[in-house]
Amino acid sequence: MSIDPYETLGLTKDASAADIKKAYRKLVRTSHPDLHPDDKKAEDRFKAVSAAYDLLKDPDTRARFDAGDIDAQGAERPQRQYYRDYADAADNTYQRRRGFGQDADPGDIFAEILRNRGAGSGGFDFGGGSRSAAGPDARYRLEVPFLDAVRGAETTITLPGGANLAVKIPRGTLNGQTLRLRGKGSPGFGGGPAGDALITVTVQEHPEFRREGDDILLILPVSFDDAILGAKVTVPTIDGPVGLTIPPGASSGRVMRLRGRGVAGKGTKAAGDQRVELKIMVPKDPDPQLRDLLTAWRETRGASMKGSTA
Numbered sequence: 001m002s003i004d005p006y007e008t009l010g011l012t013k014d015a016s017a018a019d020i021k022k023a024y025r026k027l028v029r030t031s032h033p034d035l036h037p038d039d040k041k042a043e044d045r046f047k048a049v050s051a052a053y054d055l056l057k058d059p060d061t062r063a064r065f066d067a068g069d070i071d072a073q074g075a076e077r078p079q080r081q082y083y084r085d086y087a088d089a090a091d092n093t094y095q096r097r098r099g100f101g102q103d104a105d106p107g108d109i110f111a112e113i114l115r116n117r118g119a120g121s122g123g124f125d126f127g128g129g130s131r132s133a134a135g136p137d138a139r140y141r142l143e144v145p146f147l148d149a150v151r152g153a154e155t156t157i158t159l160p161g162g163a164n165l166a167v168k169i170p171r172g173t174l175n176g177q178t179l180r181l182r183g184k185g186s187p188g189f190g191g192g193p194a195g196d197a198l199i200t201v202t203v204q205e206h207p208e209f210r211r212e213g214d215d216i217l218l219i220l221p222v223s224f225d226d227a228i229l230g231a232k233v234t235v236p237t238i239d240g241p242v243g244l245t246i247p248p249g250a251s252s253g254r255v256m257r258l259r260g261r262g263v264a265g266k267g268t269k270a271a272g273d274q275r276v277e278l279k280i281m282v283p284k285d286p287d288p289q290l291r292d293l294l295t296a297w298r299e300t301r302g303a304s305m306k307g308s309t310a
Contacts (some may be wrong), residue, residue, distance in 0.1 A: 003072045005052035005065070013066065017057070024053040028174075029213065047176045054178045054198075061180075074137050074180075074198055132190035140199045142167065142179075146206035149173040150216075150238050150263045157199070167199060172214070172265045175203040208236060214263040214272030219279050222246060227280045237261045237274050244276065252280040 006013055009023040031045040055074055056062045064070045142157055152171030156164050165184060173179075178200045185195025210217040216238055226233065230248035234241045237258065244256065255277050262272025283290075 003048075005055045005072055008048050008052040009056070017059070020053065020056050024049060024057075043176070050174065050176050051178055054180065058180070070137075073139075074196070132192035133188060134192045135186040135188040135195040137195040138185040138197050140197060141202065142199050143202045143204060144169055144173070145204050146209060146211075147238060149175075149201065149203040150211065165197065169201070172263050173201055173203070175201065177201050209238060211263065214265065216262045216272065216274040217277070218274060219277050220244075221281045222250065222278050224280060224282050227251070227278070235274075235276055238263070246278070250278055250280070252278060254278045 006015065009015075009020060009027065011019060011023055015023075027049045028046065031042045031049060051073070055065060055072065061070070061074065065072070065074075140157060140159075142155070144153070144155065148155070148169055150172060152173075153169045155167050155169065157167055159165055165181070167179065167181065169179070178198050181197040181199065183194045184197035187194050208218055218236070220233070220235060222231075222233070225231075226246055227250045228248065230250070231246050233244055233246060235244045235258070239261070242258065242261065244258070246256075255275050258274040258276065260271045261274035264271035286294075
């Protein structure tokens with residue numbers, strides 16, 4: 001998959017913010033690891049799509065990428081030197097570092113310099129000093145519990161130097177999603193601002209719940225008698241236990257829906273549902289009374305069926 005975020009999302013550089021969001025949602029539905037648990041390529045596509053969206057959804061970050069200030073991973077590109085300071089040097093180190101050969105057009109080089117000056121925050125020091133520049137972004141990985149990801153939480157990570165960094169996990173955070181903490185990266189240069197901290201989240205599996213989009217899936221064991229006679233049972237959800245009525249004659253594999261008990265996204269977005277799949281549990285060693293009852297039922301049912309076909 002291309003590392004260009006526009007190509008990753010199937011867009012061109014003139015795409016609107018709405019186009020970016022629409023493309024992201026479409027690709028997430030077709031590549032989310034929860035929907036393709038055994039497809040490693042789907043997981044890789046999902047991570048690439050999430051990273052591309054994280055870069056382009058923020059207007060400032062998108063503008064910096066379009067201007068060439070950062071790469072597709074959000075990292076700062078190496079700071080460029082002013083050509084005039086190096087044009088007369090014997091070894092012409094600037095030309096070698098920027099890829100301009102001996103036959104390069106000076107107009108192209110000067111245009112590149114002007115573009116970089118316009119994109120920078122502050123001018124060059126014509127006395128020989130370097131200009132200020134933002135610090136590089138710092139990248140981290142964070143493993144979070146399933147419920148913290150779907151409900152939102154706050155946690156702390158310890159940085160390599162021993163300092164602690166507070167991280168707010170938004171509700172509905174997806175596996176592989178990257179969180180951006182502005183100004184929490186490496187220090188800037190020459191008085192420039194610090195970079196950002198980019199934190200890629202890995203969501204732990206849950207013993208009972210499984211996420212599918214904004215829906216939560218749960219397999220509910222149901223006793224043999226509750227399935228036959230019906231019952232009111234208590235069902236776990238991500239926000240706590242709720243009541244559920246099992247109708248008489250329920251079969252294994254039947255899916256019941258708890259509206260609004262799934263994952264709630266940001267803002268006013270409606271929560272998904274919780275889908276409860278029933279799994280009828282037959283006792284391994286039925287007691288004699290149950291055996292006698294079922295034996296008599298089988299004989300009666302068999303005789304009734306023979307009579308109906310006579």
